[in-house]
Amino acid sequence: MAERHEVPETGAAAPVVPSLRWADPPEGPAVVLLDQTRLPAEETELVCADVPQLVAAIRALAVRGAPLLGIAGAYGVALAAARGDDVAAAAEALAHARPTAVNLGYGVRRASDAHRAASDAGAGPEAAASAALAEARAVHAEDADASARMARHGLALLGELRPEGGHRILTHCNTGALVSGGEGTALAVALAAHRAGALRRLWVDETRPLLQGARLTAYEAARAGMPYTVLADGAAGSLFAAGEVDAVLIGADRIAADGSVANKVGSYPLAVLARHHRVPFVVVAPLSTVDPATAGGADIVVEQRPGREVTEFPGALPVAPAGAPAYNPAFDVTPAELVTAIVTEAGVASPVTRDGLAKLCSTSRWSTSRSGNGMMAE
Numbered sequence: 001m002a003e004r005h006e007v008p009e010t011g012a013a014a015p016v017v018p019s020l021r022w023a024d025p026p027e028g029p030a031v032v033l034l035d036q037t038r039l040p041a042e043e044t045e046l047v048c049a050d051v052p053q054l055v056a057a058i059r060a061l062a063v064r065g066a067p068l069l070g071i072a073g074a075y076g077v078a079l080a081a082a083r084g085d086d087v088a089a090a091a092e093a094l095a096h097a098r099p100t101a102v103n104l105g106y107g108v109r110r111a112s113d114a115h116r117a118a119s120d121a122g123a124g125p126e127a128a129a130s131a132a133l134a135e136a137r138a139v140h141a142e143d144a145d146a147s148a149r150m151a152r153h154g155l156a157l158l159g160e161l162r163p164e165g166g167h168r169i170l171t172h173c174n175t176g177a178l179v180s181g182g183e184g185t186a187l188a189v190a191l192a193a194h195r196a197g198a199l200r201r202l203w204v205d206e207t208r209p210l211l212q213g214a215r216l217t218a219y220e221a222a223r224a225g226m227p228y229t230v231l232a233d234g235a236a237g238s239l240f241a242a243g244e245v246d247a248v249l250i251g252a253d254r255i256a257a258d259g260s261v262a263n264k265v266g267s268y269p270l271a272v273l274a275r276h277h278r279v280p281f282v283v284v285a286p287l288s289t290v291d292p293a294t295a296g297g298a299d300i301v302v303e304q305r306p307g308r309e310v311t312e313f314p315g316a317l318p319v320a321p322a323g324a325p326a327y328n329p330a331f332d333v334t335p336a337e338l339v340t341a342i343v344t345e346a347g348v349a350s351p352v353t354r355d356g357l358a359k360l361c362s363t364s365r366w367s368t369s370r371s372g373n374g375m376m377a378e
């Protein structure tokens, strides 16, 4: 396993270190991650000096979140090329490290295509490796730009709701700077509302079983000075019933052509609650999360994770009898008819229709994919 570097706490508003960075020689080549399994207690870097170490980090959610998985996948291909490893084998291992977030395949494909194009054009191994790294950096930069655009589009959408005293936003899982080249997706919109003085409360679902909300969204909200409150996932219903939620903002891992949205497990129940209580349910995701080659929600592969994530807390007493069978889907799928709007860097689709999504995707220089693993160059 890669060595860990302790990073001193500075108390800064943002994480001390970026969620992911490329390390050049003499330190590298390596993909260096802010290990999200250690947050919020420790801000430690995880140095992935080869692709097997990066694949293990992806599977363990040391690096996570759809947009960041795309960035990690791209840098992983660049790492294999820089090491002189088998790039095709590395790309295959990376693309299949987690099945639901389409961004992972998208990022791997971007860097792989750049490497192949350079090689086909007669470039030697070093030049082809440089081409893959340049494409990974482009994927990284494009995600940062997409994050800023989504924040603007999302804030404008919230502005149309105009609740007295500011927005009370409920969010699920973690969708901030920790999962992005920029400030995130849904949480970037909430942060923009906060900066505009229009955020009254951020309700943070703890998000069992891995607690991305309580551990990571609370960590980011606290550092940004946002008015936030953590809650048990099961408490969300009573907030809706009390009229304490003005909008739900969540991210996505894969959006099918029909507008079905795969996102962290627990998202679908929030969509049902939102519909029952007539609260807008808004998905915020970059176009790299839209997969026109996946026809509908039933076609989305939902990652099933080990049951021990439900029955055990690392370092604590088990929360269930030894050997208790557990059901642990990492995601669920919300049908388009329960989604009020999808906010992307290219604009907002509302209502969510196949044609509306296709129109947003047509604004991207990446057209539909060939095999459901993300959007492709034309």
Ligand SMILES: CSC[C@H]1O[C@H](OP(=O)(O)O)[C@H](O)[C@@H]1O
Pocket: 061, 064, 065, 066, 067, 172, 173, 174, 175, 176, 179, 184, 185, 186, 212, 250, 251, 252, 253, 263, 264, 265, 330
């Ligand atoms: C904007 S991140 C998208 C998405 O990724 C998270 O899943 P995980 O923590 O398992 O990587 C969650 O579903 C977020 O909404």
